Amino acid sequence: MDRIQHDGVLIVGAGLAGLSAALAAAPRKVLVLTGAPLNHGCSSAWAQGGMAAALSADDAPALHAADTVAAGAGLVDPDMARLLAEEGPAAVRKLAAMGAPFDRDAQGEFATSLEAAHSRSRVARVKGDQAGRAIMDAVVKAALSARHIQVRAGARLRGLLQDAAGHVRGVVVEQDGRLVEITAPATILATGGVGGLYAITTTPPELRGEGLGLAALAGAQIADPEFVQFHPTAIDIGRDPAPLATEALRGEGAKLINAAGEAFMAGYHPDAELAPRDVVARAIHAEREAGRGAFLDAREAVGDHFPEQFPAVFAACLSGGIDPRVQPIPVSPACHYHMGGIVTDAHGATSLPGLYAVGECASTGVHGANRLASNSLLEAAVFGTRAGEAARDARDPGTRPLRPTAAPDLPEAAVAQLRIAMSRDAGVVRDAAGLDRLLAQIDALEAAHGRAPALVAARLVASAALARASSLGAHFRADGVANEERRRTFVTLPALNAAAALAAE
Numbered sequence: 001m002d003r004i005q006h007d008g009v010l011i012v013g014a015g016l017a018g019l020s021a022a023l024a025a026a027p028r029k030v031l032v033l034t035g036a037p038l039n040h041g042c043s044s045a046w047a048q049g050g051m052a053a054a055l056s057a058d059d060a061p062a063l064h065a066a067d068t069v070a071a072g073a074g075l076v077d078p079d080m081a082r083l084l085a086e087e088g089p090a091a092v093r094k095l096a097a098m099g100a101p102f103d104r105d106a107q108g109e110f111a112t113s114l115e116a117a118h119s120r121s122r123v124a125r126v127k128g129d130q131a132g133r134a135i136m137d138a139v140v141k142a143a144l145s146a147r148h149i150q151v152r153a154g155a156r157l158r159g160l161l162q163d164a165a166g167h168v169r170g171v172v173v174e175q176d177g178r179l180v181e182i183t184a185p186a187t188i189l190a191t192g193g194v195g196g197l198y199a200i201t202t203t204p205p206e207l208r209g210e211g212l213g214l215a216a217l218a219g220a221q222i223a224d225p226e227f228v229q230f231h232p233t234a235i236d237i238g239r240d241p242a243p244l245a246t247e248a249l250r251g252e253g254a255k256l257i258n259a260a261g262e263a264f265m266a267g268y269h270p271d272a273e274l275a276p277r278d279v280v281a282r283a284i285h286a287e288r289e290a291g292r293g294a295f296l297d298a299r300e301a302v303g304d305h306f307p308e309q310f311p312a313v314f315a316a317c318l319s320g321g322i323d324p325r326v327q328p329i330p331v332s333p334a335c336h337y338h339m340g341g342i343v344t345d346a347h348g349a350t351s352l353p354g355l356y357a358v359g360e361c362a363s364t365g366v367h368g369a370n371r372l373a374s375n376s377l378l379e380a381a382v383f384g385t386r387a388g389e390a391a392r393d394a395r396d397p398g399t400r401p402l403r404p405t406a407a408p409d410l411p412e413a414a415v416a417q418l419r420i421a422m423s424r425d426a427g428v429v430r431d432a433a434g435l436d437r438l439l440a441q442i443d444a445l446e447a448a449h450g451r452a453p454a455l456v457a458a459r460l461v462a463s464a465a466l467a468r469a470s471s472l473g474a475h476f477r478a479d480g481v482a483n484e485e486r487r488r489t490f491v492t493l494p495a496l497n498a499a500a501a502l503a504a505e
Contacts, residue, residue, distance in 0.1 A: 017359025024388030072368020209457025237320025348387025369473020
């Protein structure tokens with residue numbers, strides 16, 4: 001196995017969180033490892049809505065924090081939410097200074113839009129639905145121009161290096177068919193979410209929770225894995241991944257209708273189309289399960305302005321034979337974001353010395369049971385920066401890593417089986433029978449292929465969903481019991497496996 005010793009910060013993942021950390025770690029040397037070329041294969045570049053922050057005169061960080069806490073169904077850490085909201089405006093302005101072309105009003109101020117569960121119009125956007133790509137273009141340019149950052153593409157994470165005391169000492173990656181051991185004083189995981197574990201997802205399907213799974217195998221504490229957010233309005237045109245119809249469309253007045261042309265959201269929630277995402281996702285799921293279908297009707301709200309106001313949605317619809325100017329858009333809930341992840345503090349540090357986590361693979365406590373719309377890019381920028389600053393000062397402990405091992409791979413046929421099972425049994429609506437069936441399938445796949453990180457991540461989601469018997473936020477149990485105490489889930493693999501074994505007896 002080839003070996004590389006890096007005397008600086010090692011970052012796995014090159015989305016907004018990873019590159020924010022890389023930029024913030026200056027002047028310390030940074031090595032960024034990414035499986036795909038920069039700006040490909042990361043969820044950040046696919047984000048449409050924008051970044052939520054208190055940028056206007058009628059808004060304030062305290063209001064943003066309060067909305068974040070309310071959306072999280074009682075599980076949000078209020079101190080972390082306050083930190084996110086207070087540092088949010090500066091994070092957006094910093095990205096604008098890098099060249100992110102946020103929309104502006106006639107006075108040159110940020111043009112903001114209203115999204116579900118926000119009490120103010122506070123989402124800074126780019127050309128309606130181009131925020132993720134435009135922000136990442138600016139950040140990638142800054143990273144490539146930074147002398148302290150080196151990027152190695154085509155490197156896939158296969159394991160974490162640890163010493164005898166459990167201190168994380170680096171990673172094992174696969175590149176050009178060879179395994180490479182890379183040691184470093186500080187390792188930051190920015191490996192994204194679990195969307196690729198689901199058959200219907202809006203994220204790059206390569207993101208299968210492998211960073212989460214490897215951290216769990218190493219003994220890191222994991223929080224809230226059962227809370228998976230399903231975006232209500234993925235465009236249902238049979239593509240994998242499913243294109244997204246941004247929530248900003250409903251903010252502009254688009255309506256959800258069934259095949260009979262009837263608007264149905266008012267029957268599910270008083271806020272109708274602007275209800276929290278989990279409510280809208282379950283309503284669409286219910287309409288589809290009842291055979292009535294679900295469509296997003298933006299003909300009146302946007303109509304002929306689609307090409308310039310929402311070019312990404314317009315192009316995706318046309319590619320599927322839908323003209324949203326004159327036709328309702330068929331929609332379906334799809335896996336969109338994982339609120340759970342590797343537990344971190346306000347500086348990205350995990351429970352394992354030497355290991356940090358940022359972005360969707362991390363659990364800072366700001367999302368609770370249901371992430372507030374457009375808080376994901378903001379969290380990536382704010383906490384990515386904080387982790388980079390903290391890791392910059394890390395010193396090499398001088399310990400010898402244990403013999404490196406690469407986690408087993410999951411064949412594509414097995415991945416396809418897992419994705420179908422996850423969407424069926426750990427999707428928008430869950431019950432004990434389905435989760436038991438899912439765990440049995442994970443057991444069978446693990447017996448055949450070993451403890452692949454994707455299977456570990458799937459088990460974390462399924463086991464925690466089975467253990468939480470009541471519905472809360474994005475976790476909805478059709479067989480749920482009422483009045484369970486609102487508490488976060490904190491697990492490590494040994495504890496989780498013991499619980500699973502007891503449940504099976």
